[in-house]
Amino acid sequence: MALTLTVSERRRLKTMAYGRKTEYQARQRASIVLLAARGRSNARIAHETGLHLDTVRVWRGRFAHGGLPALADRKRSGRPAHFTPVQVAEAKALACQLPAETGVPLSQWSCPELAAELTTSGITDTVSASTVRRWLREDALKPWQYRSWIFIRDPDFRAKAQRVLDLYARTFEGFPLGEDQYVVSSDEKTSIQARCRCHPTLAPGQARAMRVNHEYGRGGALAYLAAYDVHRAQVFGRCEPKTGIVPFMNLVTQVMTT
The missing domain is CATH 1.10.10 (Arc Repressor Mutant, subunit A)
Known part of the structure; x- marks a missing residue:
């Protein structure tokens, strides 16, 4: 007895039977149903597809009772769990x-x-x-990862931090900052080793990374002072032989003259 297919079922089965990315078993099952819809007998379908007669009978019967969803593999119990x-x-x-x-x-x-x-x-x-x-x-558990944090011990931390956060939001003592007012954050990095390469660095090229010679001469330890314009994302930096009020005032002069 021939199977009756709807237009959507026939289109879906043809995609399964002739699609390049379709799994081999799904292609076989779709071919069985399509041939059955043309009025082929089980024996003829088995001969044309090279499948066993029982295989053709099983998938033809499944589709007749359950439609397209019946062509998928049934759930299997699998191996018993070793851990509870x-x-x-x-x-x-x-x-x-x-x-x-x-x-x-x-x-x-x-x-x-x-x-x-x-x-x-x-x-x-x-x-x-x-x-x-x-x-x-x-459960997305990663106990080998950690994040450091600082325990706040200052009872007045909220009030002190609020002044800084207000400045980041361009507000000072409840009033907005003007266009000619700046918020600058400064810091210093000490003990930076100044190294001079004994040979010039070669520029990168096609299929070749930049080459840096491993030999260098020590130029002593320097300090890097930087000031960051918070709202304009601009950095002012300079190197000094040491830290102190004089090098810091040089940074202040550099920022103020700019």
Whole structure:
């Protein structure tokens, strides 16, 4: 008995049967249904496609009862899980604790160390680091990463910081700054090694990186002083042999004359 296809089903099946990126099994199943829709018998379809008669009978029957969704693979139970959901949850909970809380002499967890601790504490049997990494990836846990922060001890920090934040927002004591008013942030970097290359640097070229000779002569330690125009993103910098009020005033003079 021939199958009856709708226009959308026929278009979808042709895309599956003749598409270059279609999986081989999906192409075979779509070809079976298309041939069946032309009135071919199961034996003839098996002969034309080179498939077993039982295979043709199965996929023809599935489509007749379930349509296009029935051509997909059915869900399989797969291999039984080796670790229970409780063990996985305990592994994630351990990753969210500091190593010092469990008596492990580490500053931060890694997947191999977590796997070893899970086995030592009896939470799981032998478990691989890749398995632990897969568990942590499910909840985007990365205990080996950290971010430093500063604990604020100044009780007047909010008031002091508010003045700086207001300046960043172009406000001072409740009044907006004018166009001829600037907010400048300055700092210094000390003990910078001044090195002079003994040979000139070669410019980069086609398929060739810039070449820098490894030999250099020491020029002593210098200090770099910089002032940053916050709202115009402009940097004023200068090198000085040392820090102090005189080099800083030289920076101030450079900024004010500019």
